[in-house]
Amino acid sequence: xxxxxxxxxxxxxxxxxxxxxxxxxxxxxxxxxxxxxxxxxxxxxxxxxxxxxxxxxxxxxxxxxxxxxxxxxxxxxxxxxxxxxxxxxxxxxxxxxxxxxxxxxxxxxxxxxxxxxxxxxxxxxxxxxxxxxxxxxxxxxxxxxxxxxxxxxxxxxxxxxxxxxxxxxxxxxxxxxxxxxxxxxxxxxxxxxxxxxxxxxxxxxxxxxxxxxxxxxxxxxxxxxxxxxxxxxxxxxxxxxxxxxxxxxxx
Numbered sequence: 001x002x003x004x005x006x007x008x009x010x011x012x013x014x015x016x017x018x019x020x021x022x023x024x025x026x027x028x029x030x031x032x033x034x035x036x037x038x039x040x041x042x043x044x045x046x047x048x049x050x051x052x053x054x055x056x057x058x059x060x061x062x063x064x065x066x067x068x069x070x071x072x073x074x075x076x077x078x079x080x081x082x083x084x085x086x087x088x089x090x091x092x093x094x095x096x097x098x099x100x101x102x103x104x105x106x107x108x109x110x111x112x113x114x115x116x117x118x119x120x121x122x123x124x125x126x127x128x129x130x131x132x133x134x135x136x137x138x139x140x141x142x143x144x145x146x147x148x149x150x151x152x153x154x155x156x157x158x159x160x161x162x163x164x165x166x167x168x169x170x171x172x173x174x175x176x177x178x179x180x181x182x183x184x185x186x187x188x189x190x191x192x193x194x195x196x197x198x199x200x201x202x203x204x205x206x207x208x209x210x211x212x213x214x215x216x217x218x219x220x221x222x223x224x225x226x227x228x229x230x231x232x233x234x235x236x237x238x239x240x241x242x243x244x245x246x247x248x249x250x251x
Contacts, residue, residue: 001026001027001028001084001085001149002027002028002029002030002081002082002084002085003023003026003027003028003029003030003083003084003085003086003087003145004030004031004032004071004074004075004083004085004086004087004112004117005019005020005023005029005030005031005032005033005087005088006031006032006033006070006071006074006086006087006088006108007019007033007034007067007088007089007090007091007104007105007108008034008037008038008039008041008066008067008088008091008103008104008105008107008108009037009038009039009091009092009105010033010034010035010036010037010038010062011031011033011034011035011056011060011061011062013033013037013092014092014132014134015089015090015091015092015124015132015134015137016031016033016089016090018090018134018135018137018138019087019089019090019122019134019138019141020060021138022138022139022141022142023087023141023142026142026145026146026149027084027085027149028059029059030059030060030061030074030079030083031059031060031061032053032061032062032063032070032071032073032074032078033061033062033063033067033070034062034063034065034066034067034069034070034104035054035062035063035064035065038066038067038104039091039093039103039104040102040103040104041066041067041068041104041107042101042102042103042104042107043068043107043110043111044066044068044107045066045068045069045072046065046066046069051063051064051065051069051073052064053073053078061078066104066107067104067105067107067108067111068104068107068108068110068111070108071086071088071108071111071115072111072115075111075112075115076115083117084117084118085112085117085118085119085120085145085148085149086108086109086111086112086113086117086118086119086120087109087119087120087121087122087141087145088105088106088108088109088112088119088120088121088122089105089121089122089123089124089137089141089161090122090123090124090134090137090138090141090163091103091105091121091122091123091124092124092126092132093123093124093125093126094123094124094125094126094162094220095121095123095160095162096162096179096180096182096216096217096220096226097179097180097181097182097211097215097216097217098179098181098182098205099182099205100160100179100230103121105121105122105123106158106160106230108121109121109158109159109160110158110230110232113155113156113157113158113232114232116155117155118148118152118155118157119158119159120144120145120148120158120159120160121158121159121160121161122137122140122144122161122163123160123161123162123163124137124162124163124165125162125163125164125165125220126165127165128165132165133165135167135168136163136166136168136171137163139168140161140163140168140171140225144159144161144227153229156231156232157229157230157231158229158230158231158232159227159229159230160179160216160226160227160228160229160230161225161226161227161228162216162219162220162225162226162228163220163225163226164220164221164223164224164225166223170223171223171224171225172222172223172224173224173225174224174225174227175219175224175225175226175227176227176228176229177214177215177216177218177219177226177227177228178214178215178216178228179215179216179228179230180211180212180215180216180217180218181211182205182206182207183206183207184206185202185203185204185205185206186203186204186205186206187203188200188201188202188203189201189202189203216228
């Protein structure tokens with residue numbers, strides 16, 4: 001069994017180091033992660049320039065590209081062996097609801113799914129203050145991966161796992177959830193660079209809007225580990241026929 005470990009916070013991030021440490025002994029591990037932070041990169045794939053791969057430790061590499069680049073390279077020819085699973089994270093910050101459309105952490109897992117492997121993404125909710133402690137999230141990651149190895153799910157399913165920032169003993173358990181949704185994000189923040197030119201910062205993400213029972217927002221807020229099964233198909237299937245009727249007579 002060979003597991004590919006990746007993330008979007010960069011190969012030196014404490015979350016990926018905690019994740020790899022937690023998985024030691026379960027399988028042969030290979031880390032391929034971005035050289036720097038690529039939070040918010042979504043599924044971006046680098047097509048206009050070559051990618052460089054650097055080995056920084058045995059079976060640990062960084063790539064001059066996005067999380068999707070990392071997983072794509074690792075599975076599509078970087079090595080002379082095949083991986084059996086992709087595990088992404090542990091992200092510094094939750095990936096709830098709409099976040100999955102922007103998250104590089106989830107994108108790394110999605111790329112693994114595109115290439116035919118079972119995948120799971122782990123994210124730790126930001127603490128109210130201070131630095132994050134990944135110890136509990138690492139223990140959760142080991143438990144989830146152990147379960148996947150012992151009782152595999154449908155290979156087309158992507159698991160998005162969000163962990164409250166609590167000691168392991170304070171976690172209330174695991175909940176299977178659906179994605180919630182956030183309020184509209186804050187307005188962009190104008191600023192001035194050192195040369196007096198105007199620049200803008202993207203505004204903060206909105207708080208939970210669809211965040212009631214059954215959602216990932218609610219589970220994490222209540223102290224549960226949220227496990228959301230994702231799929232790649234974004235088709236609104238119930239609307240296919242209504243849209244077909246709407247298109248009648250065009251042209």
